[in-house]
Amino acid sequence: MKPSRLSLRNRLLLTVLLPVALLLAALVSASIVRGERMTERAIAERGLAIVSFLAPAAEYGVISGSSDIIDNVLGALRSQGDVAAAVLYDRDGGLLAQRGEPRILDVAQVRRTGAAVSLSEGLGRKGFAAPVRSMALVVDELNTSPGQEPEGVAPVGWVYVEIDIGGHEAERRMAQSLTIGMAFLTLFITTILALRLANSVGEPVARLAQAVRRMAAGELDVQVPDTTGGEELRALERGFNSMARSIANAHKNLQSRIDEATEQLAHQALHDPLTGLPNRRAFERALEETVAASRRAGDRGALCFVDLDHFKYVNDSAGHAAGDALLRAVADIFRQRLRGEDFVCRIGGDEFALILRGCAREDARRVAEGMCKAIADLRFEWGGREFRIGASIGFVMIDGRVTTVAEVLREADHACYSVKRDGRGQVAEYSVLAAGGA
Numbered sequence: 310m311k312p313s314r315l316s317l318r319n320r321l322l323l324t325v326l327l328p329v330a331l332l333l334a335a336l337v338s339a340s341i342v343r344g345e346r347m348t349e350r351a352i353a354e355r356g357l358a359i360v361s362f363l364a365p366a367a368e369y370g371v372i373s374g375s376s377d378i379i380d381n382v383l384g385a386l387r388s389q390g391d392v393a394a395a396v397l398y399d400r401d402g403g404l405l406a407q408r409g410e411p412r413i414l415d416v417a418q419v420r421r422t423g424a425a426v427s428l429s430e431g432l433g434r435k436g437f438a439a440p441v442r443s444m445a446l447v448v449d450e451l452n453t454s455p456g457q458e459p460e461g462v463a464p465v466g467w468v469y470v471e472i473d474i475g476g477h478e479a480e481r482r483m484a485q486s487l488t489i490g491m492a493f494l495t496l497f498i499t500t501i502l503a504l505r506l507a508n509s510v511g512e513p514v515a516r517l518a519q520a521v522r523r524m525a526a527g528e529l530d531v532q533v534p535d536t537t538g539g540e541e542l543r544a545l546e547r548g549f550n551s552m553a554r555s556i557a558n559a560h561k562n563l564q565s566r567i568d569e570a571t572e573q574l575a576h577q578a579l580h581d582p583l584t585g586l587p588n589r590r591a592f593e594r595a596l597e598e599t600v601a602a603s604r605r606a607g608d609r610g611a612l613c614f615v616d617l618d619h620f621k622y623v624n625d626s627a628g629h630a631a632g633d634a635l636l637r638a639v640a641d642i643f644r645q646r647l648r649g650e651d652f653v654c655r656i657g658g659d660e661f662a663l664i665l666r667g668c669a670r671e672d673a674r675r676v677a678e679g680m681c682k683a684i685a686d687l688r689f690e691w692g693g694r695e696f697r698i699g700a701s702i703g704f705v706m707i708d709g710r711v712t713t714v715a716e717v718l719r720e721a722d723h724a725c726y727s728v729k730r731d732g733r734g735q736v737a738e739y740s741v742l743a744a745g746g747a
C-alpha cells in the first residue's frame with residue numbers, strides 16, 4: 310500500500326467526517342425535495358377539498374339565484390384563513406358572487422372545468438375550480454354513483470377559489486431551515502468528537518514516531534509522556550519508555566566496556582606485559598621528545614642502556630619463570646630509584662633503557678652507577694637458591710651535540726657494548742675517541 314502523506318490524525322478526521330458530511334448532504338437534499346412535494350400535495354388536496362365542498366353547497370343558491378344563500382356559502386369560507394379569494398359563476402359564466410380579490414383568475418379556463426381541478430399558480434396563490442351541478446339531474450338522468458363525475462350533465466355554475474400558498478411555503482421553508490440546522494449541528498458535534506478521537510490517537514502516535522526518529526538519530530535517553538487517555542496507547546508509551554531505558558542502559562554499559570577495552574589496548578600497545586614498564590614503542594616516542602627538546606631549548610639529559618649480566622644463567626638453571634620474576638624485580642629497582650621526570654622502559658629481553666631528564670653528566674653517571682650497584686646487590690632467591698646478576702650500563706649525554714634519535718641510540722648502544730667488552734658490571738659514557746678506536 311502506498312504510504313499516505315497525511316498524518317494519522319488527519320486521516321482519522323477524514324475517515325470520520327467525509328462520510329458523515331456526504332450522508333448529511335444527501336439526507337438534507339432528500340428532505341428538501343420531499344418537503345417541497347409534500348407541501349405541493351397538501352395545497353392541492355386542500356384546494357380540491359374546498360372547491361369540492363363548495364360546489365354542492367352552492368348548488369341551491371346558484372339554481373335559485375338567492376343572494377342570501379350564496380353569501381352564506383361564501384361566508385363559510387371566512388374561517389379558512391388561507392382562502393384568499395372565492396368566486397361563484399352561473400351557467401353562462403355570469404358573476405354571481407365574489408369574496409376577496411382574485412389575482413390569477415382566468416374565467417374561460419374555469420368554465421372549461423368539468424370536475425374539481427387545480428389551475429394555474431402565481432403571485433403567491435394557487436387557483437382551484439369545480440363545476441356546480443344539479444344533483445337531481447345527475448341522479449335521475451345518469452345514475453352516477455357518489456364521487457363519480459357526471460360528465461354528460463351540463464354544470465349550472467362554477468366555483469373558483471384562490472388559496473394563499475405563502476403560509477404553506479413559509480412552513481416549508483421553516484422545516485427546511487430546521488433540517489439544515491440539525492444537519493449542521495450533527496456535523497458540528499461529529500467534528501468535535503472526531504477531533505477528540507483523532508487527537509487522542511493521532512497525537513500520542515505522532516509523539517511516539519518522533520521519539521523513535523530521535524532514538525534513530527542517536528538520542529538514547531528519549532522518553533514520551535505516558536499520560537494518554539487510552540489504555541492501549543498508554544501501554545504502548547510505557548513499553549516504549551522502558552525499551553528506550555533498556556537500550557540506553559545497554560548502550561552505556563557497552564560504551565564503558567569499549568572505553569575500558571580501548572584503554573587496556575592503548576596501555577598494552579605502549580607497555581611491557583611482563584614488568585608493566587613502558588615498552589620499546591613508548592621509549593622511541595619519549596626519546597624523540599627528549600632529543601627534540603634538547604635541540605629546541607638546549608635541555609640536557611642522558612640516555613642509559615642497561616643490559617643485565619649473566620641473566621641467561623638464571624633462565625637456564627632455574628627456568629624461564631625464574632627469569633621472568635628476576636626481570637620484574639629489576640624493574641622494581643628502576644621504579645624505586647628514578648625521579649618522576651625520568652623515564653624507564655624494557656626494550657626487550659634483559660635490556661632496559663633510562664632517559665634521565667634535566668641532568669648534568671656527573672648526575673647521569675651517579676644515577677647509572679647507583680643502578681648498577683643496586684642490581685649487583687640484588688639477592689634473587691628462587692627454588693631455595695640465591696642468584697646474583699649484574700648490569701652493564703652505557704650512557705650518552707643528550708645535550709645538543711647529537712641531533713638525531715638514531716645517533717643517540719647508536720652511541721648509547723656502543724657505550725653499553727664497550728662495558729660488556731671490558732668485563733661487565735660497570736658504567737661507561739660514550740666517548741668519540743673510544744668509539745673511533747673500537
Ligand SMILES: Nc1nc2c(ncn2[C@@H]2O[C@H](COP(=O)(O)OP(=O)(O)OP(=O)(O)O)[C@@H](O)[C@H]2O)c(=O)[nH]1
Pocket residue numbers: 583616617618619620621622624628629630631632633636657658659
Ligand atoms: N625469562 C625470560 N627470559 C628472556 C626473556 N626475553 C629474553 N630472555 C632471555 O634472556 C637471555 C638474554 O641473553 P643474553 O643477554 O645473552 O644473556 P646474558 O646471560 O645476560 O649474557 P650477557 O649479557 O653476555 O651477560 C636469553 O637467554 C633469552 O632467552 C623473557 O621475557 N623472559
